[in-house]
Amino acid sequence: MVADPFHLIKLANTRLDEVRRRVQQNILGHRGRGGDPLYRIRRLLTMAKERLTEGANAKLTHLLELGDPDNEVATAWRAKESLRELYTYRDPKLASDHLDALISDFTDNQRPPEVQLLGRTLKSWHDEILAWHTSFVTNGPTESMNNLIKRIKRIAFGMTNFANFRIRALLAAGKPDWSLLATVTPVTTQISSALGS
Known part of the structure; x- marks a missing residue:
């Protein structure tokens, strides 16, 4: 069985959004509203880093500084981007090493709980995720x-x-x-x- 890259990145985006919503609720005491910094960048957070324009990247950085004092959202965003990097590898050995490093990093107790959950998911689907790097099959x-x-x-x-x-x-x-x-x-x-x- 092969874990499809689309579904894995979608899962990472879901965990990232959960971190964003939790941090916003803890800081502001309410769900996102139009003027809230983290709410304003919710779409930018799910975009691929290379697709962000210079202005969008500046907006993302600035609003993360305003709305994310403990860098939890920024950590989850970097985790999502490093997971996306996994699919740039064509060599199964390099991909395996990268995935093992991600699992070790994501399951660290210093990470937000949502990122730790993503790390445990990656660990349980390890072989299926790596199967893509040998077959390159997608559904x-x-x-x-x-x-x-x-x-x-x-x-x-x-x-x-x-x-x-x-x-x-x-x-x-x-x-x-x-x-x-x-x-x-x-x-x-x-x-x-x-x-x-």
Whole structure:
């Protein structure tokens, strides 16, 4: 089994957001509001570091200084970024060394509890995470197709005719099998035959 990189980074972003919300609640005594420093950077925290513009990076740094006195959010953000770094390695041995270092670092008692939880998760999924570095397999295309099919079903308010459902799915996916369309009787023909024309 292979742990998909998308889901692992999503988990790291979730832990980061949990740290942000906890710190904000402890400092301000309420959930995030528009003017709160940590609330204003919640989207920037989940962005990849290399995608941050110079202005966004400056805003992130400044508002972390204002709203994160104990550097817990900054620590969680660096943990997320170092986990993302794991997927830059193509050599399984280097990836294994990096993952072991991350687990050791994240499970340190000095880290925020949410980062420690992430470290324990990495430890329990160690082999599945490293399996990606030997196979480079992801289930992204499968999840995309499942999402497309679910949207088609939702838009159609359920389908009773599987052949029509299959044709709709193939058309939406951009890979229609035109020979299937020959089996569909046009509506006008059905109406005409019902009227006896």
